[in-house]
Amino acid sequence: MSQPSSWPIPNGSTRFVLPRRIVSELSEHPLSKDLYPLAMGYYKRAFGHSMSRSRHDDCLLIYCVDGCGKLNAGLKSYKITTGDFILLPKDEIHSYLADSKTPWSIYWLHCEGQLISEFISPLKKMSRHPVLQLGLHSRLISDFEALLDLRQSTQLFESYLHSSSLLRQLLTHITLLHTQARHHFDKTFDMEAIQSLMLRCVHETLDIDTLAATANLSKFHFIKRYKALTGSTPINDFIRMKIERACHLLDITDQRISEIAWTLGYEDAYYFSRAFRKVMGISPSQYRSIRLGKATYKE
Template sequence: MSIPSRWPLPPDGIRFITPRVLIRRLQAQPLAQSLYVTAMGYYPRASGHAMKRRGHPDHILIYCTAGSGSLTLANETLAVNSGDILYLPRGSHHQYQASADTPWTIYWLHFDGLLADDFCAHIGSPERPINIGVQPRVIRVFDGIAELRHSSHNLAEFIQGGHQVQALLSYVALLVQQRQPYAGNNFDTENIRALMQEHIHGKLDLDTLAHEAKLSKFHFSKKFKKATGESPINYFISMKMQRACYLLDSTPRSIKHIASELGYPDTYYFSRLFKKNIGMAPETYRKAKL
């Protein structure tokens, strides 16, 4: 692992490396060996920060939350801006640095484990900046992982930290999938999801969705299912049922009122859809949440 140990840590910066003796314990621990943190840092306004590697034994995740920088891979230099995330699989040759004019603020994480390669494949091994936006949820997880530096190398805390990394990578994979449009056409799942959200209280048919994606109904349905695992209409219904769960949890509104609010004048039909999606009737769901 290459850590910029000679580069001066900026004010309010964080950097820690998991001791080798603890890594060996994590590798032997069934609850930890899937994924574990090998190093982590937070560099605010990191003027002068730069790194060059010919290869490294673990995986690296870098998240830029402000400012800018650049990443060089295979003699190609790519801009890195606020909201960009980089996933660098083990062994990759790369170079990156903060901008001289607007130095970046970044979180960085080194990790390894039996599932590290699988998560790399799940994210898609982009090895290039992908903009996911400045996500408070992602920042909170990074901040939580950073607390490991206060753990006095407690094994239980590092096990929990590894589980946080799994949750982080799963969420990053979802964000990356949502933000990447399909090559060769204008199909964009994030745009379709936004359209569905706009119509969450009413109706939306396949013709409208396909028209928005500028595709035939057949090709739109095929591409949408490949991206999400569900047909467009079933996905839209699932979004409605999740909204229904929120309303059942957070409001005293009647089931009839909620059904009507989500575009279902027939309460019995709404209840059947709800049970099919959630696994229980709306009445049962509400009582189970009390």
């Protein structure tokens, strides 16, 4: 594990390093070997905090929840402010320090695992540098606090095992927040307007040209930008919205499936059923039977 800093810990801050024996067990246990924590902590208004590593052999996460700092990584320097999240994969040589006037308060966590690269690869794909502008999120802070609560029951291996699941939750939550943040901060691509148009037209047909015009882009560039931000195509998302509406109508009405199909702009009920099955994994009639208690999802 990369050496945590030797910064003297004042009141209100904490540092917790997992015992080597526990780390060894976590690295071999089938429920934790894919991802597990090595060390974690919270530094409050960290005056004088700094760290420099020429050797880095794990993954380091840092979430700045107050104040400022500076990061040097990949031959570049980054100013860190409140709401920034730092991702430093294995072998990323780096140094960082708290601002001298308004020093940061940070949550930090070293982690490892056989699938660590898979867990962080979505974040690396979405950002070309190690600083993600997530903003402040109380739930993300709660995720870090839940991991730090591990200190209260360190006599139980099961608590360490639980920390592996909490770490999975934290990383997938960060991926979700970063995706949402990209949607919000990309002022040149109004995702809200595009998806609002989809919802307004859920009972009709809607083509790519109309959606692209809303974004003032060519059809090719619109599809490319949309997929980069969402991981899906605009038409697939539009179909998903239609099927979600179909589920609602199947839940609250006794309309025939052909009538629901017509309501949602499908002239061919068979084509509608195919689209429904592709999204939901079952047919519209099976979906209704499950709601009425006449079938189970496994049938």
